[in-house]
Structure formats: C-alpha cells, structure tokens
C-alpha cells in the first residue's frame with residue numbers, strides 16, 4: 224500500500240455570512256505510512272472528524288492536497304474502509320449479509336463474497352452468529368459486524384471515527400484488543416479517532432494531538448504500548464504501568480489546557 228499524505232491542508236466550512244465560516248483545519252501536514260496505527264486525539268471541535276472525512280474522500284480540502292502515493296484523492300475508494308461511530312448496518316439483513324454487503328455492491332459473486340465475509344466474521348469473533356438479525360446483537364457485536372463489513376473489500380486503510388463511543392467499558396476493552404490483533408494480522412493502516420486518552424495511548428503506534436480554533440496538529444508521539452500488550456497480553460498491566468500513567472497525564476494536560484482556553488474564549492470554531 225502506498226503512503227497517505229496530507230499536504231498543507233486547510234478546511235473552511237462556509238456559513239451564511241463570511242463571519243459564520245468555520246476554519247476547521249489549518250495547514251495540516253501528515254504522513255500515514257504502512258504499518259501505522261495512527262490515533263487522533265483532541266478537544267471537541269479540533270477537527271478530528273473533518274480530517275477523517277478528508278482521508279475517506281467524503282469532503283475535499285479548501286486548500287492543499289491529500290495524496291495516496293502520487294495520486295490525489297478526490298473521493299471515496301475501496302482501498303479505504305470506514306467504520307462509523309454508529310454501526311450503520313442494514314437492519315433487514317442478517318449478520319453475514321451485512322458483512323458481505325459492500326462486495327455485493329461491487330458485483331462479487333455470492334460464493335466468493337460468502338467466503339470472504341465468513342473469514343472476516345471469524346476475525347472479529349462472530350463466526351457463530353451469521354444468521355442472527357442485527358437487533359439480536361449487543362452494541363459491541365454490532366460494531367464488530369461493522370468492522371467485518373469494512374474489511375470485506377480488503378482495504379489497505381481502515382478509518383474509524385470513535386467506533387467504541389457508545390459501548391460499555393468492558394466491551395470497549397475487548398474490542399481494543401481485537402483491533403490490535405486485526406491490525407497486526409491484516410497489516411492494514413489504521414486511522415482512529417477517540418476521546419479517550421487511555422484508549423489512544425493503548426492502541427496507537429503514532430498519536431497526534433490536535434488543538435481547536437483553527438484545528439491544528441500540535442503534538443505527535445511514537446508509542447509502543449501496543450507492542451508491550453503483544454508481548455504480555457495483559458492490557459491492565461500495560462495501562463497501569465508508570466510510563467503509561469505518566470504519558471496519560473502529559474496528554475491530558477495538553478487537552479485540558481485547550482478545553483479551558485475554549486471555555487474562556489467562548490469561541491466555537493468560527494473563523
């Protein structure tokens with residue numbers, strides 16, 4: 224897979240008047256490379272979803288370029304799978320029909336798409352639930368179907384916008400471990416948004432911290448807490464280690480300062 228490059232990108236959302244325009248991202252430069260599990264963290268309104276939407280090709284930059292290798296991204300593509308905060312599954316289809324839906328749209332024959340969907344459902348631990356309807360699944364299981372569906376077109380990159388936001392703490396921890404195993408086993412680039420500092424530190428091989436008004440990347444870290452998890456398979460031990468706690472306080476401090484500045488200025492991201 225070629226690398227994804229965000230080059231000198233700004234996004235300004237139009238408003239009814241010039242004063243109502245929102246400068247959501249300002250001069251973002253970012254390289255996402257093969258093997259990265261990149262996590263974006265930051266105060267509310269700092270432009271995380273806007274950045275993901277650019278990478279997905281759902282929106283275009285006001286300035287700058289998004290490049291996949293040498294080619295500009297001008298829209299969505301099957302090499303970039305997306306998992307949304309809310310699963311967006313089709314309730315009238317069962318689990319396996321949802322998992323193979325993208326392939327059906329692409330005209331892949333039934334037997335082939337069943338084979339691929341079966342493999343992906345096994346990867347997310349749902350091999351015994353093929354025939355279940357979506358309403359018969361827990362929130363965590365629904366999100367796993369969403370991940371299996373996003374994997375169906377064999378994307379080189381998986382983009383996830385707070386996929387665990389609506390889950391209880393235990394399901395969230397289970398899916399964190401599942402995501403790390405998926406990342407390792409599928410060699411897919413991951414770009415992941417979360418509000419949870421613990422989740423970000425645990426998952427990321429690269430962490431970017433963004434700050435609002437306008438949205439900018441202010442800090443970037445290479446992390447290895449996920450590698451420590453692969454070595455010991457004990458998430459609690461990793462998350463309670465002194466290094467992890469120190470890093471959590473460092474990042475929380477950055478985000479709280481941004482949140483406090485926002486509260487003081489009372490500005491809501493308008494340019």
Ligand SMILES: Nc1ncnc2c1ncn2[C@@H]1O[C@H](COP(=O)(O)OP(=O)(O)OP(=O)(O)O)[C@@H](O)[C@H]1O
Pocket residue numbers: 236237245246247265266267268269270271272273274438491492493
């Ligand atoms: N379609 C839109 N039109 C106008 N303004 C928008 C639009 N989408 C987002 N914004 C504004 O752009 C800024 C960045 O929004 P974005 O959703 O990217 O931030 P975020 O970091 O994902 O926020 P959160 O953490 O609260 O989900 C915000 O001020 C938001 O109100």
